[in-house]
Amino acid sequence: MFFQIIQGVFTGVTALALLALAGITLGGSAVGLAVSTPFFVLFSPILVPATIATTLLTTGLTSASGFGLMAIRIIWMLYKRLKKKGKSKVPGVSPEAPESEPTSGG
Incomplete structure (x- = not known):
């Protein structure tokens, strides 16, 4: 039970920290857009x-x-x-050899 309470507290703190970072990022993006808009229009x-x-x-x-x-x-x-298929029609590609033992020719 104690571990679940600690886990819930850490989860809540982490969620609030990430929410704060998202707000800061949104605010910074809005300010950056407001500052850079005249430059975009000019160029x-x-x-x-x-x-x-x-x-x-x-x-x-x-x-x-x-x-x-x-x-x-x-x-x-x-x-x-x-x-x-073993019927290769591609030049330079030979079909695979059969799976049998080689016979000695000599």
Whole structure:
């Protein structure tokens, strides 16, 4: 019982501390936004095209990476499927050897 009371007290104190930190963060963000808004308005002819260019560049790189990874994954799945069947039609890939003991040829 005593341990549960101590645990509840520590939980309450922690929750209040985190709530206070959240309030301080919200207040700081509001002040920062109020201070920086005139600068955003003043520099908007530079910031807006830069933001658009950065967004397009990031979107292009992300989609190209995703398409490339997906293509590699599809090729790998096809390779595994062909290798599993034992009828590989991929040049340079031979089917697996049968699971038997090798015979001596000599």
